[in-house]
Amino acid sequence: MTPLLAMVRANVMMSLRNRAALFWNLAFPALFIVIFGVVFGRGTTIELDVSVASSESAFRDSLVAALQANPSFVVSLGDEASELKALEDGNRDVVAVIGPAADGTAGNLPMVTLYYNATEAQISGLAVGSVRQTVIEVAGGPPPLPIEERPVTAQDVTFMDLFAPGILAMSLMNSGVIGLATAFVTYRERGILRRIRVTPFPLTSFILARVISQLLVAGLQTVILIGMAWAFFGLHLRGNPIVLLLAIVAGALAFLAIGFAISGIAPNAETAASYANLVTFPMLFLSGIFFSMENAPAWLRPITKVLPLTYLVDALREPMSFGNGLGAIWPDLLALTLTFIIAMAIAVRFFRWESRPA
Numbered sequence: 001m002t003p004l005l006a007m008v009r010a011n012v013m014m015s016l017r018n019r020a021a022l023f024w025n026l027a028f029p030a031l032f033i034v035i036f037g038v039v040f041g042r043g044t045t046i047e048l049d050v051s052v053a054s055s056e057s058a059f060r061d062s063l064v065a066a067l068q069a070n071p072s073f074v075v076s077l078g079d080e081a082s083e084l085k086a087l088e089d090g091n092r093d094v095v096a097v098i099g100p101a102a103d104g105t106a107g108n109l110p111m112v113t114l115y116y117n118a119t120e121a122q123i124s125g126l127a128v129g130s131v132r133q134t135v136i137e138v139a140g141g142p143p144p145l146p147i148e149e150r151p152v153t154a155q156d157v158t159f160m161d162l163f164a165p166g167i168l169a170m171s172l173m174n175s176g177v178i179g180l181a182t183a184f185v186t187y188r189e190r191g192i193l194r195r196i197r198v199t200p201f202p203l204t205s206f207i208l209a210r211v212i213s214q215l216l217v218a219g220l221q222t223v224i225l226i227g228m229a230w231a232f233f234g235l236h237l238r239g240n241p242i243v244l245l246l247a248i249v250a251g252a253l254a255f256l257a258i259g260f261a262i263s264g265i266a267p268n269a270e271t272a273a274s275y276a277n278l279v280t281f282p283m284l285f286l287s288g289i290f291f292s293m294e295n296a297p298a299w300l301r302p303i304t305k306v307l308p309l310t311y312l313v314d315a316l317r318e319p320m321s322f323g324n325g326l327g328a329i330w331p332d333l334l335a336l337t338l339t340f341i342i343a344m345a346i347a348v349r350f351f352r353w354e355s356r357p358a
Contacts, residue, residue, distance in 0.1 A: 048093045049076070050094045051086070053077075053083045059109070063134070063135060073130075087115055095115040098110050132147055165321060168225050168248075169316050173309050175255075176259050177258050177259045177262065179214075181260075181263045181266065182276065185263045194353055218249075238323035239322075244320060251315065257342075257344045261343045265350050283307045283309035287313050288310060288313050308335070311339075314332045
């Protein structure tokens, strides 16, 4: 039994000394628990975007006050045309239009029409039911208050329409950060950069060739992923292809620059892979790829705004899913450009021809 116990002890010690194994076996699942717990745990309530459209009246003011008292509602005021347009664009869940007083109702209560997005049945059903109950409570009880529900058909955006841009953004990130960081450090470890240094072939041309090849790979990734989503899952192709191409190029360059920066900081390929995973992993779950961050805790939302993948997901989703043009994504392109500049500055600052000890 003693040799067996010694072997068990040796295996346990080897496992504890294997940092990569510890990460994937312990830290990686724990991070899932933490991230999903922070986003969805602790009784986080769903926020519903509700607007009230009407002229000033005591009933409107009472309804707005009642809606604002409920933490589940984000309440807006506006005219009927602009609020219905916001509903069609997916920026509202319910629009309550208060009409003139209806004849035959107690206290001459107004006619209330609840407009909702017919393409989002689950959220719209919850929102309409909640707003309807609030309207009834403000009116002092159940009908004779006249309440009408009217569906508004927005763009027929399917799950795949929203999911495919996020997966494409994730693919571009992984290719740029993980792929380039480890590859470039490997070049340095094998002495390839040192050999290039003493040849007439300039390093800038070598890096440019790498960038161009990565952009070509990004184009191939785009064609394959979009083609699969369109052919097998009914992806709707919307928007200007040139706008989509600009988003792809800006995103690919931003994450290539991050990969270069990591390759300058990391002493070896194993460390580069760890740094790359450390950078990319939080962005996978905090950038809106798999689920919306709108219902995340208020303190967490500003953090998502500093993640480059958030801007790439939005820059791809706006033209692909909703058919929007350059005017809708220029802030995202600006953020990605700034990411590229900052990351390239770090890469140049820490660039090394030779490897150094870990």
